[in-house]
Amino acid sequence: MREKILQLKNISKAFPGVQALEEVNFDLETGEVHCIVGGNGAGKSTLIKILAGVYSPDGGEILLDGVRYERFTPHISRDLGIQTIYQETLLAPTLSVAENIFLGDSLINRNGVVKWKEIRARAKEILDLLEVDIDIDAKVRDLGIAGKQAVQIAKALANESRIMIFDEPTASFGRKEVDNLFKIIRTLKQRGVGIIYISHRIEEVFEIADRISVFKDGKSVAHHDSKEGLAFNTLIHEMVGRSTNQFYDRERVPVGGVVLEVENLRGSDVNGISFSLKRGEVLGIGGMVGSKRTELLRLIFGADRLLSGTVTYKGKTFQPKSPLQMMKKGFCMVTEDRAITGLLMKRSLKENIMICKYSKFPQMFLNMKEEERITRAEMERLSIKAKSPDQLVLNLSGGNQQKAILAKWLLTNGDIFIMDEPTRGIDIAAKEDLYQLIVEIAKNGGSVILVSSDMPELVCMSDRILIMKDGSLAGELLQENISEENIIRVIVGG
Amino acid sequence: MKTENKRLIKLKFSQTTLLFALIMMLVVAITCVSPSFLTWRNIRNVFMQNAITGIIVASMTIVMIAGGIDLAVGNQLSFLGCLLAVLINKGIPEGWSVLIVLAISTLLCAISGLIIANTTAQPFIITLGFMSVYKALALITAGGSDIPIRSFQWLGQTQLLGVIIPVWIFLFLFLIVALVLQFTKFGRSVYSLGSNEQAAYISGIPVKRLKVIVYAINGLFIGLAAAAMLSRLGSAVPTMADGYEMTVIAACAIGGITLTGGEGSALGSFLGLLFLGIVRNGLNMMSVPTFYQYLVNGTIIVIAVLLSNYNSRKKA
The missing domain is CATH 3.40.50.300 (P-loop containing nucleotide triphosphate hydrolases)
Known part of the structure; x- marks a missing residue:
């Protein structure tokens, strides 16, 4: 009873x-x-x-x-x-x-x-x-x-x-x-x-x-x-408070030629992964928690020690060594955990948004006026709701924090976006804003590698999906085969 | 939007404002008890007494905002003082001797920086170890006794606009540090590193290199402090700066820097140092016995840090 x-x-x-x-x-x-x-x-x-x-x-x-x-x-x-x-x-x-x-x-x-x-x-x-x-x-x-x-x-x-x-x-x-x-x-x-x-x-x-x-x-x-x-x-x-489809209906962007070739990447948890990424493509990476997707992304971005393997980008073959190196080449990394690897929680929105731009481009002195202007422009463009550029990011909502992370990378003018669970723990409205931004990146000729544990998100956003299992690739789904059932089939099967 | 900005600026200032108010109260209180406190002569004294530690507070501010710490500064200062005295007494030209000491000091701190940057060892423990190493080096260099110098006193004695040169060095370096922290990319990176090392690394800040640089700067400043101190004292004593690290770190802490890093400012540390200096000076003027001075000093450090802590928590 x-x-x-x-x-x-x-x-x-x-x-x-x-x-x-x-x-x-x-x-x-x-x-x-x-x-x-x-x-x-x-x-x-x-x-x-x-x-x-x-x-x-x-x-x-x-x-x-x-x-x-x-x-x-x-x-x-x-x-x-x-x-x-x-x-x-x-x-x-x-x-x-x-x-x-x-x-x-x-x-x-x-x-x-x-x-x-x-x-x-x-x-x-x-x-x-x-x-x-x-x-x-x-x-x-x-x-x-x-x-x-x-x-x-x-x-x-x-x-x-x-x-x-x-x-x-x-x-x-x-x-x-x-x-x-x-x-x-x-x-x-x-x-x-x-x-x-x-x-x-x-x-x-x-x-x-x-x-x-x-x-x-x-x-x-x-x-x-x-x-x-x-x-x-x-x-x-x-x-x-408004009607929306549970499956976000994204605008499709024509996918171009190969821009990035990842060959036999091997790290302490990743066992030799190869794939290619095309211009304007959103490449989803699916898999169970613990399938080492984050580890793969960190290897590509040079954040963890690479044991072997290479990356070919813009005609040059090299080994990712550090985030700074990869950033200079045009890579961007939206990390999984906002508080740990994403933001300087106790610092202002302005400082957080400017950090990557300053790292990438040589410059000795800060330009305070420019910072203010750029931050306000980004707040406007990505609709980041903050009281002012000086507000501590700690006091922003999860969705706005996530947008701040994206903003700091967009300012580097990179064209390979590596995104690890970019919409984790944020509300639907903010999610849709982020989806729109991802499509925007693809439209402007950028490419996105998207790791997500949110199945509908992976299904509706990806042009192609790779599925990882225990640090290796377990399968690939092309656009016409993408569905939740098929992803699960690859994960569970053999 | 405008008013919002104003409010934020006010909040930012509140911690240092509080400290400033405390210092003012202290000045009034001490002056009431011993009126000779508030004289040009005595104020100059306060600055002279704190110029050497002040130089190190300036660089420690950078180290601590970056999330590091260096406990070895006092003993390293003693060691470098002895080394410089030996070099000068050997007849090596003063300029060269100072340059050699500056280079060695920078290098030594860069080595601790390298160790801290490339291992997961805590800076607290690493520099604790170095503390003992420098103590030994100081004693070995001096051969166990004091080393009077035959020349070089001019640096510590010459006055410029009525104030000895070490005070000018201290003020100048502090100003530089304040400007660098506030207006340069390097300064911003230091705050980023202390605030969240992993996020800074992913955002393209070369964290390892930055750590080494930050410690090396500290070394350079310690070298300068050593030259100023030796010249001022006219003789190197192997234990002459023992315990300085406590004053230096306390000044930074009172000024609003935490052990985790990422917050604080040069102005805060400056006021922290001034606060401690005034307390010590005031106690001397009121002829409080040294034993009790330690007691008062310690209590004040604890209370001041609690206050600033409370204040910053309220802010968040």
Whole structure:
């Protein structure tokens, strides 16, 4: 029998200049998956942080098991059994799986000695329950993203959490990892855990949701008690407030002759990959997470040590040695992780946008006026929403950060764009802007290598798709054969 | 848009403004207790007392904004002072002796830079090691005793517009560092490197080379400081600059530079140094015993860093 464990009534929260949440109502029952969908800035993160006790709401009330709270603190939230499973895992990487699951729990005997036997036994028990095959003695840092997530879930179970919040849990997952996660979520449901699931990936939401709430601009704009008869496009329409196809319909650009020839590239994780790239082409690279696609891109861009192989570009054959060298030749690299390899988070938008231009072209002094002018022009051209060129990129939304990364490369006038998950974690409107920019690059005679784990994106954007598996090429799909089914067939087959 | 800009500029200034306000308060407080504090003579003294450390604060500002640190500066300074004294006493012309010392100092720091750039070793630990190496080198060079110099005192004694030359060197170098950090591509790269090394690398900044250059500059400045110090003291003592690294790093930290790098400014470090210098000078004027001075100094460093920390967190 399902019962309501959590009710949020008229929750509001404002930040300087933004009404992050406005009179939002939300509830959760035991053993259900309640999905929240919405673009960036819809208020999902704020809602989670209120539940986690990080923010206090300005108004409204929270009812947990019928008990009324005005706000939570992180401590209360945890004691009440609310646990958020974050994308960036909050685990101790150098400790074992078992230790992490019981981290912060005092499993010690009267003499203050750790009860190792019990910890290991109970850790095993929980992982078995979740039907996850992870060695309890393995170090967490040696696990993949999916493994780390499973450990977090196990830890939440060990804390007897009754409400688990998943915030974009599959952002960098391939299909297999998603399936495993969904299996775990179904187990959790059976045990009566209430699950709040937040994702940009609509198709996954359709698969796992019992109920769906749509957020937009801090309001809960729609609610569906069942997904029966609910159409994809209805949901997307509610999210963006305008109708759009789930499959972006890109403008096609005539593909020209070969501009780049990659031959037998070999790195510590990449086993001899060869392919060619044509003028005006968007070459997609598909594959599971861990198929070493990022590693391949880094090799081409000279960011990692190349063991052997060459690149032929504009009639010259050479070995990529450093990003600076490749940048000077006209290569651009939009990296996967905005905070780690993409941006100087604590510096201004202006500095971030100018960085590559300064690196590429010889110049000793900065031209402040020029910086201001260029940054404003780029903000205009790519519709980057920032208060001013001096705003810290840290305070921009994910979509705007991503556009800033693209902007800094566009300013180098390069013509080979290497893009690693360029639309990860950004909302649909920003995604479409980026798609348009990619098409623009192709139109201007540039070429794009696009790595994406987002299947619809890969399918609709690519002129041709290469599929990687364990550091090698597993197949190639030409334009007429591109479809999700075919990609999966190559990945799964042989 | 206009007002928005103004607001940002104001925020940017707030950290140094706070420090400036603190210094003003300090000046007023000390003057109340001992009125002779606020005299031209004494203010000149404060600058003279801090000129040598000041030269190194200038280059340490670059090193620390780039995300590095150099703990060996004090002992390296002592060593170079001894080396210079030996060279001068051997009869090598002063100009050549100084040039040799500058070259050696730059090279030595470039070596630590090379090690730091090409390995994953922490600069903190590497330079901690060098600290001990230089201590030994200083003692070995001096043969265990002080080395009075027979000439070269002119640099430390000559006054220009009523102020000794080392103070001018210090002010000049600081100005250069401030301008370079603010207005050159090199300065911008230093901030980028300290802010996010991986992103800087992908964006085409030659991070390894940059690290070596940054440390080498530090070496050059230490060499200059060594020449100024030796000339001023008239004699090389193998332990003459022991512990200077603490003052230098503290000045930078008070000025708003963090150990992670990517933030801070030359003006901030300058005010940080001034702050520490005024405190020390004030305590002397009030004849506070040295033992207690350490206590006050340490407490002030902790409080000042906490304040600037609090301030910067509020900003974010």
